[in-house]
Amino acid sequence: MKVKNKIKITVNGKQIQVIPNFSIKSLITNLKIPLNKIAIELNKKIIDKKRISKIYLQKGDKIEIVHFIGGG
């Protein structure tokens, strides 16, 4: 794959590049994040985790992947 075909997206505030036709499911798998412990936002809208294999990342997408941490 040529570098110029890659798509720039932002994940948790960090800019990364992915190949075209790359789903959110592939992104989560790639990052080795357990799906049952997270929630995902795509451009400030919560994504149904059951649908993530059908949602493909577009240029400029902003993804937030969150989980629980210690808090008071």
Add this chain to the structure above:
Amino acid sequence: MVDKKLKIANKNFKSRLIVGTGKYRSFRECANAIKFSGADIVTVAVRRVNISDKNKARLMDYIDPKKITYLPNTAGCFNAEDAIRTLRLAREIGGWKLVKLEVLGDKKNLFPEMIETLRSTELLTKEGFKVMVYCNDDPLMAKRLENAGAVAIMPLAAPIGSGLGIQNKVNIKIIRQQTKLPLIIDAGIGQASDASIAMELGCDGVLINTAIAKAKNPVQMAEAMKFAVISGRKSFLSGRINPNLFGSRSTANKGII
């Protein structure tokens, strides 16, 4: 005398102590402290997953949400929109509807921003959330929160993490008299006796994080808080004697030699 259980949004809990999971030296220490506290509710926060360090330990690996009730909070939120966004995400992680709302107004004293807190309570309740509300110790605002659909009123004892203990016992007593909702002291507890005092004022429970997590021995302090809450509750239920300015002898004079 068997005490009734702490009931929040129609769910019974065996412990009246709720424990925060922040500020511990490790997840292991946190899990151990929770065990010794006897708490069956713990507060948790929603934050970004660290995508650079994939092997970083996760809270859920140490504290099983099937065994302990997770109470997602909105720590770090300063307006209704952020709070609602955070709790929607929390709900998405695992279906949590019982939540702790905490909308702050000032980064220094961490006092609650009550206008935004009230607005958030209304909006979240309309969305089906069961909202336990961190608030100031103002009886009028507590009433408004109740009318807006809060499932628990959680006034501060003192600023978050300050360890100053209960600063306004009178207001806490007034709030106790006016509400049948669970009344839980949230924030400002410093030591076990503060937790006992909260319970003696008639509160239904106490939420403690810093006083346990930052104690020199958090696990032992967690256990101390457990006993303090039980002790304070029993003291409240037993009906204290009336305070008196003068002495009242414990031994009868009759038969004195």
